[in-house]
Amino acid sequence: MSEQLQHVHLNDTHVALGAKMVPFAGFNMPVLYTNLIEEHICVRQQVGVFDVSHMGEFYLKGERALDLIQYVCSNDASKLVDGKVQYSCLPNDQGGIVDDLLVYRVKENEYMLVVNASNIEKDWNWISSHNSFGVEMTNQSDEYSLFAVQGPKAILALQKLTGVDLSSMPYYSFKIGQMAGIDEVIISNTGYTGAGGFEIYVKNEQALAMWNAIFEAGSEFGIKPIGLGARDTLRTEMGYCLYGHDIDDTTSPIEAGLSWITSFNKNFIASDIHAKIKAEGAKKKLVGFEMIDRGIPRQHYPIVNEAGEYIGEVTSGTQSPNLSKGIGMGYVKTEYAKVGTEIYVQIRDKSLKAVVVKMPFI
Secondary structure, three states: OOOOOEEOOOHHHHHHOOOEEEEEOOEEEEEEOOOHHHHHHHHHHOOEEEEOOOOEEEEEEOOOHHHHHHHHOOOOHHHOOOOEEEEEEEEOOOOOEEEEEEEEEEEOOEEEEEEOHHHHHHHHHHHHHOOOOOOEEEEOOOOEEEEEEEOOOHHHHHHOOEOOOHHHOOOOEEEEEEEOOEEEEEEEOOOOOOOOEEEEEEEHHHHHHHHHHHHHHHHHHOOEEOOHHHHHHHHHHHOOOOEOOOEOOOOOOOOOOOHHHOOOOOOOOOHHHHHHHHHHOOOEEEEEEEEOOOOOOOOOOEEEOOOOOEEEEEEEEEEEOOOOEEEEEEEEEHHHOOOOOEEEEEEOOEEEEEEEEOOOOO
16 A cells, blocks of 8 residues: 655646646656756756755654764764764664755754655654664654755845845754744755755745745846756765665665764764774775766666676766766675776666766766
8 A cells, every 4th residue: 555645845836837746755756847958057056946845854853862873873063063063873773874964953962864765764663773872853844845045146146035144054054044024934055955055944824935935036147947857966976875776774874975974082883883894894895987888877787797697786967067977886896896996887788987086076
């Protein structure tokens, strides 16, 4: 029995804009409005808006909120000050990853965690099950809309709508202020495209007003609504991990190249397992590769060596709009992970040549 698809608050707006809607992470989501290449280039060169209101938001409050976050997250959240954001992951107890997430320090003893849509219930249950710290937890995922306004012109469009000085906000920081006449908007200098820009959290009641204001402010810069299709090609060009593809319950952050969000100066769930992987060296590693032969790599395609022996598999792959060639990410045995190593991707019974490259791809 399939569960009923959830709708983001502006579902009807996307339908009216002619978006192609598809099921994604339990939600009915816009995957495309016009043309994938057009939408991708719009974000890289101008400004585009993604409705990513399907993401989850949890609030953690209390004197021991930081203790709980430090225990369930791999990164060191004690480094956060008010108004700063940190990328982290929730390790499971087998050495894999429950989810990756963003940790926002709102103020002392108050944090917002932003989690992947497909994992809202799973993450909530996981964190709750480890809350022996008396932390007050509220799941506000259904109350917020989230718009990712991305691209080099994003700052010019959004600055018209707020008195908050966006140019003075460092990457991975946020402010709570007025935007488009709406109070208490979370304005975050984060994103998943590598094109720069901001993520705007607003309560559902004000979502349509905010959406319209953003498009009006961005009209002179060629602003467009952008679907999840371009979000995927944009993040792949940057080598950003996608949960369920490049990281999951079976992959260690060390194997995924996420040692930088894994802090061993504190105790966290299964930290001993990850420390052992780091000390002994990972047996497999996530690499980026570019196709030499023509072909588009896709998730689960086998990766083999010159002799045709299986050495790993593709986790993400696409035709890069910026490079006009196939690019991908995948886990390979560590001896094949060095930049410049030739590998082969099996696409429709053919072994097509590729080369391991340093990420990001552009």
